[in-house]
Amino acid sequence: MDFDFSLILVSLTALSGVLWLLDAVFLAPARKRKLSAAEAEQGQLPEVARTKILQQPGWADLGKSMFPVLAVVLVLRSFLFEPFQIPSGSMLPTLQIGDFILVNKFHYGLRLPVTHTKLVDINEPQRGEVVVFRYPNNPSINYIKRVIGLPGDVISYQNKTFYINGEEVQADLLARLPPVNPETLLLNETLGEHSYTTYQDVGRPSMTGQWVVPEGHYFTSGDNRDNSNDSRYWGFVSEKLLVGKAVVVWMHWDNFFSLPDLSVMRKIR
CATH class of the missing domain: 1.10.287 (Helix Hairpins)
Structure with a gap:
């Protein structure tokens, strides 16, 4: 419930x-x-x-x-800041299942709790930022994804590659996992001022689509590209649904019977 x-x-x-x-x-x-x-x-x-x-x-x-x-x-x-735990692998390899993160609640503006009414505008999401938002189809659930498209952008996805306003998002191959008969490709992607790693499932067929991001909305995707339920499937994220910017991993805890690991503390790229 x-x-x-x-x-x-x-x-x-x-x-x-x-x-x-x-x-x-x-x-x-x-x-x-x-x-x-x-x-x-x-x-x-x-x-x-x-x-x-x-x-x-x-x-x-x-x-x-x-x-x-x-x-x-x-x-x-x-x-100010709200803690969240990562429940799924949609943001691998950037965020692991069991990572505990802090989300900057005021980065995109101050909002009242419960009603989510914005009181003060501060920043707007930028391409490449990792954001937490309330899922459009069920606002009681929080999602975490990376911003790919801003209002007015034309987003295309072909052969497992994003294109923004006709320009290909740069992605360089880092590794084949495993090296023999690889199942996953590890890529380094650059979007705006952000550089981060993504996974690509070799055996998963590619989807194709094109979207025009409406005003007041954003297009998001998980870094685990072939295993992410994101804007490619359910559409855009309204600015009204934004919770905040994910800024740091401060702990990892696999399960109740394991010990929390504080050595993983790092900034989210």
Whole structure:
């Protein structure tokens, strides 16, 4: 079942804040009046008695304790950086299954959590950047792909090669894997200011297509070209669906029974 973690986080932050506020505005003053009345009648009370009278109810103490923590997490996750784990091999060899990445949430503009309304424009995606976005056919799912085409571009894909506005995207062969009877080609591709590696499946037949990227949309592809569900199959990514720019791999963790590997920390190219 898909769930919106941002909605849950916002709800918990709001609930804890309301609980804390209710106690601070209504109950805390009543406790202080009760203490003043008791001391006016009995004189200075022992510290134990004072503490008992002023003690917060459990739900108010929980709200007071949790609200600052949740608020900090909400701000960091919504406006600065959000962690993701790579669940599939569509971005191999750039990103491995089990990689943990950080996504810069403000690089493409500040957006409100849950509603995703943009507050401030900052940058626009560039060719070659790795972006996280909400899947157009199911916005509750996050996808990660590389930007190939910008608004207005004419994108062609022929013989497992991209062409942008009639110009071939440069790809140089690095290795045949394995060297004898190769199943996969390792290529170094250059797009704009970005240079990165891609996989090409020797045995997979090539598809052919041409697309014109509409305004406010982007054309994306996985680096594992023959094993990626991307814009070649389901279309374009609206600017409204952008989550952020993938900037760094900070950990790799294969499974629950293995140890996390922090030695893989690297910038995402």
